[in-house]
Amino acid sequence: MSWNSPRQVIFPKWFDIAIKIVVVLVLSVVGYVHLLVAYGFSPKTTDVGYAPEQPIPYSHALHVGELGIDCRYCHTGVDRNSYSNIPTAQTCMNCHSKVKTDSKLLEPLREAFKEGKPVEWIKVHDLPDYVYFNHSAHVTRGVGCQSCHGRIDQAEVVSQIKPLSMSWCLDCHRHPEAHLRNPAQVKPTFMGFDTLTPSELKKFVNADNRDDYGRQVAKDLGINPPTDCSTCHR
Amino acid sequence: MSELANNFDNTFDDPTRRAPLITGQHNLTTITDTICGVVENKPPRIWYIAFAISFAIMSTLAGTIGYLIFAGTGVWGLNNPAAWGWAIVNFVFWVGIGHAGTLISAILFLFRQKWRTGINRSAEAMTIFAVICAGMFPGIHIGRVWYAFYLAPLPNQMDMWPQFRSPLLWDVFAVNTYFVVSLLFWYMGMVPDLATLRDRATSRVRQIAYGFFSLGWRGSNRHWHRYERAYLILAALATPLVLSVHSVVSFDFAVAQVPGWHTTIFPPYFVAGAIFSGFAMVLTLLIPCRHIFGLKDFITLRHIENMNKVILATGSMVGLAYATEFFIAWYSGNPIEQFAFQNRAFGHYWWAYAIMISCNVITPQIFWFKKARTNIWITFVASIFVNIGMWFERFVIIITSLTADYIPAAWDYYSPTWVDIMTFVGSFGLFMTCFLLFCRFLPMVAISEVKLTLAEQRHMEHIKQAYAEQAAEKGGEA
Numbered sequence: 175m176s177w178n179s180p181r182q183v184i185f186p187k188w189f190d191i192a193i194k195i196v197v198v199l200v201l202s203v204v205g206y207v208h209l210l211v212a213y214g215f216s217p218k219t220t221d222v223g224y225a226p227e228q229p230i231p232y233s234h235a236l237h238v239g240e241l242g243i244d245c246r247y248c249h250t251g252v253d254r255n256s257y258s259n260i261p262t263a264q265t266c267m268n269c270h271s272k273v274k275t276d277s278k279l280l281e282p283l284r285e286a287f288k289e290g291k292p293v294e295w296i297k298v299h300d301l302p303d304y305v306y307f308n309h310s311a312h313v314t315r316g317v318g319c320q321s322c323h324g325r326i327d328q329a330e331v332v333s334q335i336k337p338l339s340m341s342w343c344l345d346c347h348r349h350p351e352a353h354l355r356n357p358a359q360v361k362p363t364f365m366g367f368d369t370l371t372p373s374e375l376k377k378f379v380n381a382d383n384r385d386d387y388g389r390q391v392a393k394d395l396g397i398n399p400p401t402d403c404s405t406c407h408r
Numbered sequence: 409m410s411e412l413a414n415n416f417d418n419t420f421d422d423p424t425r426r427a428p429l430i431t432g433q434h435n436l437t438t439i440t441d442t443i444c445g446v447v448e449n450k451p452p453r454i455w456y457i458a459f460a461i462s463f464a465i466m467s468t469l470a471g472t473i474g475y476l477i478f479a480g481t482g483v484w485g486l487n488n489p490a491a492w493g494w495a496i497v498n499f500v501f502w503v504g505i506g507h508a509g510t511l512i513s514a515i516l517f518l519f520r521q522k523w524r525t526g527i528n529r530s531a532e533a534m535t536i537f538a539v540i541c542a543g544m545f546p547g548i549h550i551g552r553v554w555y556a557f558y559l560a561p562l563p564n565q566m567d568m569w570p571q572f573r574s575p576l577l578w579d580v581f582a583v584n585t586y587f588v589v590s591l592l593f594w595y596m597g598m599v600p601d602l603a604t605l606r607d608r609a610t611s612r613v614r615q616i617a618y619g620f621f622s623l624g625w626r627g628s629n630r631h632w633h634r635y636e637r638a639y640l641i642l643a644a645l646a647t648p649l650v651l652s653v654h655s656v657v658s659f660d661f662a663v664a665q666v667p668g669w670h671t672t673i674f675p676p677y678f679v680a681g682a683i684f685s686g687f688a689m690v691l692t693l694l695i696p697c698r699h700i701f702g703l704k705d706f707i708t709l710r711h712i713e714n715m716n717k718v719i720l721a722t723g724s725m726v727g728l729a730y731a732t733e734f735f736i737a738w739y740s741g742n743p744i745e746q747f748a749f750q751n752r753a754f755g756h757y758w759w760a761y762a763i764m765i766s767c768n769v770i771t772p773q774i775f776w777f778k779k780a781r782t783n784i785w786i787t788f789v790a791s792i793f794v795n796i797g798m799w800f801e802r803f804v805i806i807i808t809s810l811t812a813d814y815i816p817a818a819w820d821y822y823s824p825t826w827v828d829i830m831t832f833v834g835s836f837g838l839f840m841t842c843f844l845l846f847c848r849f850l851p852m853v854a855i856s857e858v859k860l861t862l863a864e865q866r867h868m869e870h871i872k873q874a875y876a877e878q879a880a881e882k883g884g885e886a
Contacts, residue, residue: 185624216565341567 217337225333226296229282232332238362239327245319245362256308260295263287298332299323306408316391318360320368321346321353327365343406347399351388354397418710419782429523429861432705436859439706443601443853444608446701451848454700459848462840469834472827473548481551483827490810490822495549496660498832500802501685502542502839503583503657504678505795507650508686509535510590513597514646517639522864523714525857526706529601530697531690532594533850537842538689539587541835546579548831575659582656586649593642599625600635601851654682661805668748668809671736677729681798684722684768687715688794693843695788697852706853709782716781719794723772726801730769744814752808756821760804767797 213219237243246252248261263286274280286293299322301307313319319326324335336342346353355367359378372383381387391397418427430439476483486493509532516524547556559580561569570577603625606618625631658678661669691712698707737749753761771793774780781787812819846852 184619184626189624212563218565337565339565341565344567 217339217342221334221339222337223333224298225331226298228296228332229294230279234326234329234332238365242362252309253313254310256306256310258309260292262292266293298334299338301338305406307406313360314357315395315397316354316357316360317346317350318353318355318364318367320365325366327362344401347401347405350392350397350399351385354388354391354395356391357395418708419713419778421778427710428865429526429708429710430705430858430865431708434705434862436862439859439862440604440608440855442702442705443851443855443858444605446703446847446852447605447849448608448610452700455844455848458840459844462837462844465834465837466841467837468830469837472830472834476548476827476831477553481549483825485822485824485828487820487822489813489818489820490807492549492806492810493822494803494824494828494832495545497799497802497806498835499542499545499549500657500806501799502538502545502835504654504682504685504798504802505689506535506538506542506586506590506686507654507679507682508690509533509538510586510593510646510650511683511686512690513593514643515650517643518647522861523711525854525861526708526711527690527694527715527853528857529594529598529850529854530694530846530852531686532590532597533846534690534693534843535590535686536587536594537839537846538686539583539590540842541839543583543587544835544838575656575663578656579660582653586653589642589646589649593639593646595621596635596638596642597854597857598850599623600627600856601854603627604855605851650683651679654678661809666809666813667742667744668752668805671733673729673732673736677726677733680722680725680729681768681801684719684726684772685794685798687718687722688791688798691715691719691787691791692795695784695791697847701847701852703853706858709784712784712787713778713781716775716787716790719791720772720775720781723768723775723794727769730765748809748812751812752804755808755812757804757808757811760800760807764797764800764804767793768801771797 238245248265249258250261250265252258263283266283267287270280270283283293312321322336322338323332326332353368355364356379359367364378367378368384370378370384375381375384375387379387381390416428416431418429418431420427434442484493484495509528512524512531513528516528546559547553550556550559559570559577561572561577570580599622602618602622606615606622609615609618655675655678658674662671662674664670694707695712698704734749734753737745740746751757771790774786774790780790807822811822
């Protein structure tokens with residue numbers, strides 16, 4: 175380091191450039207850390223796309239999309255309970271005692287049925303224990319499966335489509351119109367209702383766009399989603 | 409060259425004569441030598457003793473805070489009605505003390521009060537250390553300190569924000585702004601003096617350290633021009649802060665519905681109290697310092713007398729506020745408000761109220777007398793009384809109101825635990841450690857500004873005249 179004189183310590187010339195470099199560096203590091211936290215730690219990054227390998231490669235696309243089985247055939251409590259139950263082996267065997275009885279892939283099902291145990295499905299949409307979520311409250315008030323689970327009727331493998339973060343919940347509770355429909359339309363045949371183009375939407379309902387229709391539904395049903403802490407954290 | 413005797417009495421009240429603010433035999437060189445000498449020479453033994461004590465006390469603070477974090481806020485005396493205990497009392501106490509520095513440096517600067525130059529540097533340092541102590545208390549008061557970042561409105565995936573309608577959040581902003589502006593003001597004002605220390609430094613470490621922090625100051629015309637502009641702008645920015653910060657602190661109480669808190673008088677009353685306590689702390693610190701470090705020529709009796717006048721004025725304002733509170737409680741016709749004030753003065757905590765009134769209202773009245781204003785010992789003792797009184801004021805406000813609000817079934821008696829007490833004592837350790845380090849390593853008096861007063865003083869014929877007259881009088885007596 176070359177100081178101007180032995181006694182006076184005054185910054186050398188290169189310090190002017192050094193300061194600029196340091197400022198740019200510090201700003202980039204701060205910016206990088208912000209981006210890292212905002213995107214890297216966000217549930218959009220960490221949780222979306224979670225698709226564990228299930229004991230049986232069950233396809234919703236086949237059962238719902240092609241065969242048109244109602245959600246409630248398997249998830250029997252979804253419109254009556256806070257939780258949406260996963261079917262027991264018996265429910266599966268209603269059909270599979272006759273269909274594909276010798277499929278290798280269904281071996282774990284037959285095993286479970288024989289032992290009287292459920293198939294050990296792996297939970298995909300796992301909310302924290304401090305969150306209270308009620309399926310029936312949403313399903314019976316016009317929030318379709320699609321809003322949280324995406325096009326489950328086209329899903330070969332179930333994966334987490336939405337971040338399920340608190341801000342994501344709040345987005346909908348503050349602006350529910352994009353997700354509200356007539357509760358009668360909460361069924362597989364209307365699965366893609368939320369993503370219809372305005373002209374397609376016209377075929378079903380008398381509204382110019384999705385949000386107008388949602389507002390209409392909210393008005394008719396008196397839906398005013400709460401955003402208090404105690405709504406979900408009880 | 410100031411040719412005044414060391415015992416020159418510059419507290420005279422003749423308004424036709426401007427009093428000299430530097431006494432003793434001084435020219436530009438001796439001013440630099442005296443003030444830099446504090447930093448460059450080995451400090452007196454009392455500094456080492458004081459530092460050892462302060463540092464030891466500060467270490468206990470680390471212990472009590474560690475214990476608090478480990479065990480939780482249950483180790484404090486908090487109970488169900490009194491969820492705000494000593495931590496908040498101490499917070500308001502310290503942040504109040506932190507008000508004198510910026511008042512002296514900003515408001516007195518804008519009002520061209522030249523006497524500020526002798527005391528502004530150390531008062532600003534005191535401000536910064538007091539705000540550090542203040543900021544610590546809400547931080548540990550929240551209990552789960554690792555969530556302290558929730559105080560800041562950081563965007564997050566929960567869409568969760570601090571309550572923007574809560575004065576507690578405004579407080580976070582107010583105190584942080586105050587700290588940043590005070591720190592900038594203090595540091596920026598110090599740059600020319602740091603350069604002086606750099607140029608005089610003999611050891612390499614000092615040359616580099618002061619060289620770094622003096623930011624390449626050369627004392628060129630352009631440097632001085634920019635410096636003075638920036639100083640003026642910062643003074644203008646800091647001036648509203650003197651009033652706003654403690655107003656916002658008072659909102660913590662005034663916005664709440666608790667009887668005894670919910671009053672519109674709080675902001676001005678708190679600001680007056682803050683300046684009152686701040687000046688008292690400046691006196692408590694500077695009276696020993698000017699003696700120990702030989703700065704009596706720059707921090708003269710006139711400075712002390714002026715501060716005593718501020719203490720008298722603000723102390724009386726605080727007294728008026730106490731009286732107004734009682735009047736309004738009666739005048740409001742609200743029985744709960746009336747009870748809150750009866751309870752303050754005559755309830756379980758009557759002793760705290762009595763200490764508060766005698767220290768804050770009665771003690772400063774002694775400064776109506778010039779003899780008291782210009783007596784070091786009376787001033788020193790009174791300043792300590794004021795410090796005590798102002799701590800008790802916050803105790804009275806917080807504890808008496810919280811422990812007996814609307815529902816008698818919820819009333820309780822609050823008493824601190826040893827952890828409460830040791831944390832408060834520890835905060836003094838932190839404060840004094842910082843202040844002693846400041847005395848040791850930074851210029852305690854604004855050298856360049858004092859030199860400016862000297863330059864003006866040199867051209868005042870009447871000062872020489874006053875000196876001649878005083879000398880003649882003394883000669884006549886002898």
